[in-house]
Amino acid sequence: MESLVIRGNAFTAQDQYHVQNLTDCLVCIDPDGWVDRVLLPADRDYSRVLTAARQHHQLRELAQGEYLLPGFVDLHVHAPQWPQAGLALDRPLADWLNVYTFPLEARFSDCSFARKVYADFVRTLLAHGTTTAMMFGTIHVDANLVLVDECQQQGLRGYVGQVTMDNPDQTPDYYRDHSVKEALTASERFIQRVQAIPDPNDLVTPVITPRFVPSCTDAALAGLGRLAAKYDLPIQSHVSESNWESQYTIDRFGMHDAEVLDHFGLLTPRAVMAHGTQLTTGDMELLKQHQTTIAHCPISNIYFGNGVLPVQRLLKMGNKVGLGSDISGGYTPSLYHNIRQAVKSSRMLTDGVDSRRPAEQRGVANSQITAATAFYLATAGGAQALHLAAGRIAAGYRADLQVVQAHRTWGRSSAADVFERLMYQTETADIKGVYVNGRLVYEN
Ligand code: GUN
Numbered sequence: 001m002e003s004l005v006i007r008g009n010a011f012t013a014q015d016q017y018h019v020q021n022l023t024d025c026l027v028c029i030d031p032d033g034w035v036d037r038v039l040l041p042a043d044r045d046y047s048r049v050l051t052a053a054r055q056h057h058q059l060r061e062l063a064q065g066e067y068l069l070p071g072f073v074d075l076h077v078h079a080p081q082w083p084q085a086g087l088a089l090d091r092p093l094a095d096w097l098n099v100y101t102f103p104l105e106a107r108f109s110d111c112s113f114a115r116k117v118y119a120d121f122v123r124t125l126l127a128h129g130t131t132t133a134m135m136f137g138t139i140h141v142d143a144n145l146v147l148v149d150e151c152q153q154q155g156l157r158g159y160v161g162q163v164t165m166d167n168p169d170q171t172p173d174y175y176r177d178h179s180v181k182e183a184l185t186a187s188e189r190f191i192q193r194v195q196a197i198p199d200p201n202d203l204v205t206p207v208i209t210p211r212f213v214p215s216c217t218d219a220a221l222a223g224l225g226r227l228a229a230k231y232d233l234p235i236q237s238h239v240s241e242s243n244w245e246s247q248y249t250i251d252r253f254g255m256h257d258a259e260v261l262d263h264f265g266l267l268t269p270r271a272v273m274a275h276g277t278q279l280t281t282g283d284m285e286l287l288k289q290h291q292t293t294i295a296h297c298p299i300s301n302i303y304f305g306n307g308v309l310p311v312q313r314l315l316k317m318g319n320k321v322g323l324g325s326d327i328s329g330g331y332t333p334s335l336y337h338n339i340r341q342a343v344k345s346s347r348m349l350t351d352g353v354d355s356r357r358p359a360e361q362r363g364v365a366n367s368q369i370t371a372a373t374a375f376y377l378a379t380a381g382g383a384q385a386l387h388l389a390a391g392r393i394a395a396g397y398r399a400d401l402q403v404v405q406a407h408r409t410w411g412r413s414s415a416a417d418v419f420e421r422l423m424y425q426t427e428t429a430d431i432k433g434v435y436v437n438g439r440l441v442y443e444n
């Protein structure tokens with residue numbers, strides 16, 4: 001028996017390249033927040049279910065021009081950096097971290113500051129159609145628990161990481177785990193505190209979070225690998241994200257980032273590594289072998305990445321890829337804007353950018369992706385990374401959904417046209433409602 005039925009036109013990823021269009025469907029949601037079936041007008045039960053839902057006041061009928069989409073999965077985002085989103089993007093990565101980011105994150109030793117920022121941030125993610133986020137917190141257990149609490153109170157599905165950064169060479173005195181033991185104890189305490197919270201709808205999950213290779217000592221990386229195995233938890237970090245960062249790892253270890261992460265047990269099927277713009281083909285193979293997902297952060301990469309992630313090649317190779325906003329390496333929490341940038345960056349990778357070179361030598365042929373592929377990354381691809389039955393509108397998946405208003409259609413448009421314009425033109429004000437686990441958590 002359903003507790004909510006949503007009637008209208010819907011789009012959901014069919015695979016990495018195709019979008020399925022569900023015309024005038026009934027999305028039937030059970031009391032536990034799962035989609036138990038999706039009915040089309042030709043289905044035998046359609047009119048009976050529609051009538052019953054109407055009678056029991058359990059029906060939401062989408063208005064003219066509204067569409068139902070899966071909620072987005074933001075696979076890589078730094079919650080404490082929300083106050084500086086859109087700032088300091090002219091600085092290179094190491095500078096940006098030391099001058100702006102570390103001083104801001106250090107302020108989360110103050111839980112009342114954390115509460116103010118995290119309450120606003122979680123609400124903002126929901127307002128942008130994001131229903132699941134894999135987030136970095138800070139090194140402060142108490143502030144990270146505030147973020148967990150905001151996820152639960154507001155209904156965002158949150159994967160929350162206690163950040164580890166204990167390498168005195170690469171972190172400032174005022175913002176560092178002061179020993180390996182302190183770092184690992186804090187991570188374990190955070191895990192146990194989160195796991196002790198009653199959570200019937202699986203809204204929050206703790207995540208093992210080495211900030212990135214430069215920030216961590218060898219002993220901390222090894223300890224986090226052991227913790228991830230002990231508690232069978234997801235892992236998040238950054239991998240080969242810029243020229244400076246990849247060279248740092250080569251100089252310290254004589255290996256690439258991916259190989260170092262592998263050495264310490266940090267490449268697993270539940271690991272998500274952000275950026276990867278400097279990965280070699282061998283690194284990509286290694287990530288694939290471990291079924292580790294790459295979080296593509298196309299806006300952030302423009303500023304810090306020194307290159308474009310070859311998404312099309314990775315998908316063809318069989319690597320797992322999702323999409324991230326990387327607040328505040330990226331300036332917007334909107335995955336719509338990141339979908340657009342993913343497509344645009346892929347076009348520039350294909351064509352190349354230096355017009356002094358002959359056209360056929362300028363770019364990397366066949367690198368372009370479509371809006372449908374970028375939408376897959378933002379929905380089904382992200383959910384797959386988290387082993388989460390979400391990111392699609394189908395029976396057996398969580399009812400994590402968004403209702404969006406299309407812009408003017410100028411008469412007759414095909415479903416494919418409507419979908420493409422939704423990807424390119426949806427702004428925050430067009431997101432009319434957001435459901436997580438079948439519960440309306442945002443309305444506009
Ligand atoms: N590498 C290490 N820390 C960070 C961070 O906060 N943001 C980004 N984009 N890259 C990082």
Ligand code: FE
Binds near residue numbers: 076238326
């Ligand atoms: Fe990041």
